[in-house]
Each structure stands twice: as structure tokens, then as C-alpha cells.
Amino acid sequence: MLDFRIDTFLCVCRNMNYTHAANELNITQPAVSQHIHYLEKVYNTKLFIKDGKKLELTDSGRLLFEKMNQIRNDEAILKRELSLSNTANKKISFGVTMTIGEYAISYPVSCYIKDHPETDFVIHFGNTTELLNNLKDGNIDFALVEGYFPEGIYNTMLYRTEEFIPVCAASHIFKKKPNQLSDLFSERLLVREPGSGTRNILERSLAINNHEIECFTHYTQVENMHTIIQFLLNDCGISFLYKAAVERELQQGSLKKIPLNNFSIQHDFTFLWSENSVFSDEIEKICADLKRYKS
Secondary structure (H helix, E strand, O other), rough: OOOHHHHHHHHHHHHHHHHHHHHHHOOHHHHHHHHHHHHHHHHOOEEEEEEEOEEOOOOHHHHHHHHHHHHHHHHHHHHHHHOOOOOOOOEEEEEEEEHHHHHHHHHHHHHHHHHHOOOOEEEEEEOOHHHHHHOOOOOOOEEEOOOOOOOEEEEEEEEEEEEEEEEEEEEOOOOOOOHHHHHHOEEEEEEEEOHHHHHHHHHHHHHHHOOOOHHOOEEEEEHHHHHHHHHHHHOOOOOEEHHHHHHHHHHHOOEEEEEOOOOOOEEEEEEEOOOOOOOOHHHHHHHHHHHHHHH
């Protein structure tokens, strides 16, 4: 169990404000200051500095946060395992993005459960940003994401590579046959919310050509992939998404891929977990098994 003063330190790191940390911990602000001063004395280093009214971590403080946050996350995993030590059950908590959860991971998880009936899964859905935050906070053991993530702080394993395509209703009529990405700017774009891996990939692709989502005359933001697909089927706009999400509709002929000369993207679906976790080998084996089961 971590020292209660470490809990205070981690809380200050989350809030970057002594007062907010005190409110969250239900203690006084002087108590927060005392806890931080105690740690600075123990580790013989300054943990925070003030830049005007803004609180910032020192290099030492950042290192302590990374290590102690990982220890806290590992402790949470260990606590779950110990609580189940008297039963035959094993609990695995992981996160998936909406697209992956709905279209790419259900079959592998089903196969894993059949082969490991003692395992209980807790599966969290969220966009890439939310899952990375859940991983950092120790709420999940690992994540399977489609979007971009910071390099160098995670262990990773490629799950699969998927085609990212522009799509519209099969009945959609363009005023002018599109050949270039910019030819679609007069269309209504159906797009996921900020933080979504799908949106992130589109934004980066547009930025390469000095474009942005606002270049589209109209766009509709939707936080659910099923709803976007329904809008597409009702010919309410065009969208950019993973082919896996509309494989059935493309085969049935209700949706069609929009052929463009300057748009060809493939992107990875990636397992990731904290780089320094003491449970890294165990998590890697679970990810490898899920990858082996993929359809």
C-alpha cells in the first residue's frame, strides 16, 4: 500500500493545484503542503515549481509521478487478483475504441472466453483519449486503440492493419465526380467527436494537404458509429471510416467507397499497456492470444 503522502502527491499532479487537491482528498491545504514538503525532504529534491500562478512539475517530480503512478496502477491490478485468489476466476479489465469494440474484437474475445472459462472480462468503451487516460489512471489493464498515441511510454503489440476509406450511400449523386479529396468539400461530412481515433486520423490526413474539417461546407458531429452508418444509409452525407465498420454494407451494395486519386490510408489497431508494469508479461500473453483468435 502506498504511503498516504504519495496519494496526496499524485492528487496534486492530477489537479496541479493544492486547493483542488485538498478538496478532492477532503483535507486542508496546509496538510497538502506538509505532505509535499515531507516527500521533498525524503527524496531530497524539489517536486514542484511555480511559474507565476501556475504549478509545474520539476524533472524529479515528473519522474516520481511516472514511477509512483505505475506502482499505484500495479497495486490496483494486484488487489483485484488477490481478491479473487480464493476463487477460480480471473478478471481482466481492458478498453477498446468504439469501432474496434463493435467490429473487430468481439469474435477474439468470444474465443478467449471459451478457451479460458475461468476468466471474467470487464470491457470499457471510449475514444482513444479516454482510454489513454483510463490506462494512466489504472482503471484498465490494457487498451486496444485505433488512434495515435504518445510513443515511448507504452509497450505495444500490433493487432491488425485496417483500410481507412471515404464512404457514401450507393445512391448518392455527386454534382461533380470527385477525383481529389478537395472535391468532397461541398459535401456534408459525418464525423466523430474530438478525441476519437477515427477523427484524429482524418484530421491528420487533411492537415498534410493544409486542409481541416472546417473546409467542408457542412459537417455533422456524431459520437456513435452506428448512427453515422445510419446517416450514410439515409444519404445524409459522406464519411471517412474503417472499412471493417461498413464491410457488410459495402458487400450488400447499400454503401460504396468513394474513389479518390490522392487518398489512400491504412492504419494500425494496436494493443498497448504501461511500459514499466510488473504485469507486462502477463498482459502481453493475453494480447497475443486475442491476436491469434482474430478473424
